[in-house]
Amino acid sequence: MNMDDERNIPTVKYEPRLDMFASSIMGTRKYQQDSYACIETPAGSLAVVCDGMGGLEGGERASGLAVKTLLEDYITDSITDIKKFFRNEVKVIDNLVCRISDDNGRPVGAGTTIVAVHIDDGEMNWISVGDSKIYVIRNNELHCIVREHNYRLMLNSMYAKGEITLEQYRSEENKAEALISFLGIGNVSLIDENEAPLKLIQGDMVLLCSDGLYKSLSDERILAIISDNYFDLQRAADELTEAALSYSGRGQDNTTVVIVKYQ
Amino acid sequence: MYYCIYCMTEIPEETKECCPCCGAARSNYKPPEGLLRPESLLCGRYYIGRASRSDSSGVTYLAYDTVMSRRVSLRQLTDFGSDSYRKYDHKERFLYTYRTLAQIDVSSLPVVYTCNVQGEVVYAVSEYISEHTLGAYISDTGRKSYEAAKNLMLPIIVALKLMHEKGICHGNVRLVNIRRTDKTLVLCDAAGTAGASGEKSFSDDIRDFLRCFVSVLGGYPVMADEQTVNELLLKNEPGLPDEALECIRLAFENEKTNITADIILRAVYKCTDIALGRKSEEKKEPPKELLELASRSGVAVTRLITSLV
Numbered sequence: 001m002n003m004d005d006e007r008n009i010p011t012v013k014y015e016p017r018l019d020m021f022a023s024s025i026m027g028t029r030k031y032q033q034d035s036y037a038c039i040e041t042p043a044g045s046l047a048v049v050c051d052g053m054g055g056l057e058g059g060e061r062a063s064g065l066a067v068k069t070l071l072e073d074y075i076t077d078s079i080t081d082i083k084k085f086f087r088n089e090v091k092v093i094d095n096l097v098c099r100i101s102d103d104n105g106r107p108v109g110a111g112t113t114i115v116a117v118h119i120d121d122g123e124m125n126w127i128s129v130g131d132s133k134i135y136v137i138r139n140n141e142l143h144c145i146v147r148e149h150n151y152r153l154m155l156n157s158m159y160a161k162g163e164i165t166l167e168q169y170r171s172e173e174n175k176a177e178a179l180i181s182f183l184g185i186g187n188v189s190l191i192d193e194n195e196a197p198l199k200l201i202q203g204d205m206v207l208l209c210s211d212g213l214y215k216s217l218s219d220e221r222i223l224a225i226i227s228d229n230y231f232d233l234q235r236a237a238d239e240l241t242e243a244a245l246s247y248s249g250r251g252q253d254n255t256t257v258v259i260v261k262y263q
Numbered sequence: 264m265y266y267c268i269y270c271m272t273e274i275p276e277e278t279k280e281c282c283p284c285c286g287a288a289r290s291n292y293k294p295p296e297g298l299l300r301p302e303s304l305l306c307g308r309y310y311i312g313r314a315s316r317s318d319s320s321g322v323t324y325l326a327y328d329t330v331m332s333r334r335v336s337l338r339q340l341t342d343f344g345s346d347s348y349r350k351y352d353h354k355e356r357f358l359y360t361y362r363t364l365a366q367i368d369v370s371s372l373p374v375v376y377t378c379n380v381q382g383e384v385v386y387a388v389s390e391y392i393s394e395h396t397l398g399a400y401i402s403d404t405g406r407k408s409y410e411a412a413k414n415l416m417l418p419i420i421v422a423l424k425l426m427h428e429k430g431i432c433h434g435n436v437r438l439v440n441i442r443r444t445d446k447t448l449v450l451c452d453a454a455g456t457a458g459a460s461g462e463k464s465f466s467d468d469i470r471d472f473l474r475c476f477v478s479v480l481g482g483y484p485v486m487a488d489e490q491t492v493n494e495l496l497l498k499n500e501p502g503l504p505d506e507a508l509e510c511i512r513l514a515f516e517n518e519k520t521n522i523t524a525d526i527i528l529r530a531v532y533k534c535t536d537i538a539l540g541r542k543s544e545e546k547k548e549p550p551k552e553l554l555e556l557a558s559r560s561g562v563a564v565t566r567l568i569t570s571l572v
Contacts, residue, residue: 013420020568022568022570024570032570034570035569035570035571036568036569036570036571037567037568037571038564038566038567038569039568039569040564040566040567041557041562041563041565042562042563042565043562043565044565049264064570064571067569067570067571068553068571070553071553071569071571072553075557075560075562075564076558076560091518101539107470147471209446209541220330221330221331224308224328224330224331225331227376227377228331228388229364229376230365230377231362231365232365232366232368235368256570
């Protein structure tokens with residue numbers, strides 16, 4: 001607390017703080033193919049969620065490799081440009097995941113999504129490949145800031161440009177959920193990232209999640225669970241994953257949630 | 264969408280006059296003036312049912328959370344004091360009480376989901392607990408031995424200890440606000456205006472707890488009054504041990520005496536601290552290699568949470 005000598009008005013210096021909370025469930029699947037990490041260093045805070053895909057343990061290896069590589073490089077590299085770092089990491093991990101092979105040396109064809117945010121000094125940069133999501137919660141409103149990189153994105157674009165008719169769109173809809181961009185695809189090119197850093201304000205929250213969450217819960221429900229547990233966000237994270245399991249119609253995918261609170 | 268205001272079951276609107284689930288007649292409910300209108304929606308989310316309890320500080324409604332699809336209790340502050348300062352003060356105390364309650368995780372306090380202000384309505388939404396009150400339980404089962412009463416009331420004194428440690432009073436410890444579930448007693452409907460001059464204090468909470476305790480001992484379905492307490496102190500028919508009697512005497516011989524939950528726990532329960540017995544989450548240790556890598560790179564990792572093993 002400082003005293004302003006001229007007017008004797010006490011001032012309080014506001015020092016923002018980041019808190020991070022995570023929860024992950026296997027759902028009704030046989031394997032846990034989601035991986036996540038949150039790390040805080042003097043250079044800033046990094047949070048990442050990866051949702052692996054591929055038979056047997058391929059998905060788990062892919063998502064684990066993605067998170068491990070990102071963490072190791074974040075720790076060891078001297079990062080001056082975080083956007084460039086993210087972009088470069090995506091390409092490196094894409095290459096590494098492509099090369100995941102079985103005991104006989106045969107590629108397993110695994111892949112993984114990735115959503116990652118970096119926050120330093122109140123500024124957030126992010127990157128996304130695949131259909132995991134990043135939401136920003138501000139003033140009790142939920143805003144998704146990334147796209148789902150699935151076939152539906154392509155269909156919507158083609159339909160909007162008039163390249164396909166409505167009937168053609170509908171006939172293709174059954175394949176709409178298929179991913180068209182993920183790490184392990186090789187030469188990954190469809191990447192979502194911020195143009196300019198997002199300036200966070202006190203009270204903002206950032207939610208990273210795999211598709212198991214938003215495919216089971218509506219945005220309204222997600223927001224309700226977070227605001228109902230505003231004072232205990234670990235409980236919010238746990239309730240989100242539990243609710244995804246309870247409210248899913250048939251079978252529940254692996255579900256991972258990371259909540260970052262800026263206060 | 265229509266819900267019965269008595270049981271909050273979704274029913275067809277044409278059956279609302281007589282709920283096919285609980286049999287209650289809608290027309291029997293005549294809410295007092297000034298309360299939230301039944302069947303209205305608060306904040307576009309909470310469907311208001313009947314007012315199930317009211318006291319000098321507020322009203323509790325049965326409500327339905329239409330987003331989370333669950334029954335809830337909605338507590339509305341109605342005691343706004345006599346002037347604009349007190350109105351502001353009571354509102355802030357109410358919100359502060361419920362925000363603090365939201366941080367206490369114990370089975371003898373209902374989970375608080377949210378508290379907020381919508382126009383002139385100051386409210387808090389909590390977990391719905393059954394309607395079976397401690398008073399009704401005493402009516403059904405009669406008096407209890409000292410040991411049985413102690414065991415029954417332990418969750419309540421623990422709840423009060425945890426609240427007082429966080430600096431909030433309950434202000435509404437009464438038999439009708441102590442609800443019985445299969446597993447435990449739950450202390451509901453915190454007044455939220457406690458602490459202002461002339462209003463309830465921490466010691467008043469403990470005195471009210473002791474009155475409930477005496478009611479359980481004597482099998483009285485209403486709060487034990489001064490006469491009942493004095494009789495207990497004089498005759499000691501339940502055969503309370505000296506420490507417990509001394510505790511009750513200390514609490515009631517002078518209303519200004521400071522009596523705390525810790526005194527009750529020591530004297531009655533012979534314990535100096537409580538362990539909530541919460542199953543601790545197995546904390547995954549982050550992989551050592553990552554921490555070693557950070558150390559070799561000269562990077563100070565202040566926190567690392569990960570699924571990697």
